[in-house]
Amino acid sequence: MTRQSSHTALLWIVAVGFFMQALDTTIVNTALPSIARDVHAAPLAMQSIVVAYTLTMALLTPASGWLADRFGTRRVYFVSISLFVVGSLACGGAHSLNQLVFARVLQGIGGSMLLPIGRLAVLRAVSGEAYVSALAMISVAGQVGPILGPTLGGWFVQSFTWHWIFLINVPIGAAGLYAVQRFLPHDTLHDAPPFDFIGCGLLSLCMVAFSLALDPPVQTHRGALSAALFTLAAISAFAYIPYARHRRNPLFKLALFREPNFSVGLIGNLLCRIGSSAVPFLLPLMMQLELGYSPLHSGLMMLPIAIAGTVSKRWIARLVKRYGYDTFLLVNTALVGASIVAFAAFSPSLPLFAEIVILAIFGACNSMQFAAMNSVTLKGLxxxxxxxxxxxxxxxxMLAIGLGVSIGGSLVQVFEGHFGSASLGFKLSFACMGVVTLLSGAVFRRLDSAPQASAPTPAAR
Structure with missing residues (x-):
């Protein structure tokens, strides 16, 4: 196989992994009320199957680079697709919420390696201007998944059963496994240093404790438990700093944060994605539970977000070249936050055209936000x-997605319990999540001015 053919095969294989992950992230949301009825749980309790998946991916993602160095990207990528497929089969066969959460954890173990190892394989194999084109090609898979996901999920629920939203991953994963074995060459193993299990444990403890503090798993003494978990998260995070400073090969070198735009971009990404990640979870629930939409109808209503997001990617390079990262992100963040707040206006009396306009504005601005944030965060490394x-x-x-779903779902329950109205609970939650997104604009004000010629690539989310 020629070098060009090898690069092309690599891009298609990585695109399959990105597509599976993007499809699985969005296809579940429109099916949550149906899954809740089948497993005899409250619809908002379904946030646990989303959080279990994303939190598992966040916990295991730090090990992906070391695994690729130690065992080779081909071998690790094959295992990750296999685990993702097995987890999908387990999800399709689940009969209770606990079984489904366990299966989603298994699925998340495989999914944790799909995105970072795929991106790393491309980063190592393709350089220069070809890297920009490679990311542009791969991003198409990340765009098609969200376009098909909600509608496909709604159609499966109405025409068949919700189990098929997971089983659809099986043939896609099988094609990916064949492609890996057939086309992906054996890569040379790098001399990987010993993995930092202690550092990974400290950061994992921080993430788990923080996530559980937002939604404690017990009903009694929730306030005290939340305070204890927040304290534990803070202690483990601060303990990592002196540990990493004195370890020769820590999990994440503190020198990473000397690149100012990486630090600012990371914090801004976290805040912005917490707000926007609540939208795909809350919107289908509100549409089905409060507006009376069918699963397919609510899935179709997600199309303006995905289509506008795909179309808007062609604008991002010109806008950043003209205004710079700092100005663009400041203005665009305000638009993303305002559009999230506008979802609170959705009601049976709001014209369909107005709903579509709000959805399209959110989709376009959110897509450009991701592209710009990704680029400015990683570009200086x-x-x-x-x-x-x-x-x-x-x-x-991944952590931000889980936090967005946890915070958004918890806010609905808190407001519903306080005001006695689920509809008002959804509206106030959208307003709060929009404000969280707006707060990230203050973070992006601290960006160093990026060169005007450095336009972002439409990289995968």
Missing amino acids: SKQDAGSGNSLFSMVQ
Whole structure:
């Protein structure tokens, strides 16, 4: 196989992994009320199957770079697809919420390696201007998944059963496994340093404790338990700093944060994604539970978000070249936050055209936001730090999705319990999540001015 053919095969294989992950992230949301009825749980309790998946991916993502160095990207990528397929089969065969959560954890173990190892494989195999084109090609898979996911999920629920939203991953994964074995060459194993299990344990403890503090798993003494878990999360996070400073090869070098735009971009990404990640979870629930939409109808209503997001990617390079990262992100963040707040206006009396306009504005601005945030965060890293920085960035992305779903779902329950109205609970939750997104604009004000010629690539989310 020629070098060009090898690169093309690599891009298609990585695209399959991105597509599976993107499809699975969005296809579940429109089916949550149906799953809740089948497993005899409250619809908002379904946030646990989303959080279990994303939190598992966040916990294991830091090990992806080391695994690729130790065992080779081909072998690890094959195992990750296999685990994702097995987890999908387990999800399709689940009969209770606990079984489904366990299966989603298994699925998340495989999914944790799909995105970072795929991106790392491309980063190592393709360089220069070809890297920009490679990311552009791969991003198409990340765009098609969200376009098909909600509608496909709604159609499966109405025409068949919700189990098929997971089983659809089986033929896609089988094609990916064949492609890996057939086309992906054996890569040379790197001399991987010993894995930092202590550092990974400290950061994992921080993430788990923080996530559980937002939604404690017990009904009694929730306030005290939340305070204790927040304290534990803070202690483990601060303990990592002196530990990493004195360890020769820590999980994430503190030197990463000397690149100012990486630090600012990471914090801004976390805040912004917490707000926007609540939308795909809350919107289908509100549409089905409060507006009376069918699963397919609510899935179709997600199409303006995905289509506008795909179309808007062609604008991002010109806008950043003209205004710079700092100005663009400041203005665009305000638009994303305002559009999230506008979802609170959705009601049976709001014209369909107005709903579609709000959805399209959110989709376009959110897509450009992701592209700009991804680029400005990773662009200044050296080749030596690219793998570590990429893993940390992917971990923060997954963590933000889980936090967005946890916070958004918890806010609905709190407001519903206080005001006695689920409809008002959804509206106030959208307002709060929009404000969280707006707060990230203050973070992006601290960006160093990026070169005007450095336009972002439409990289995968």
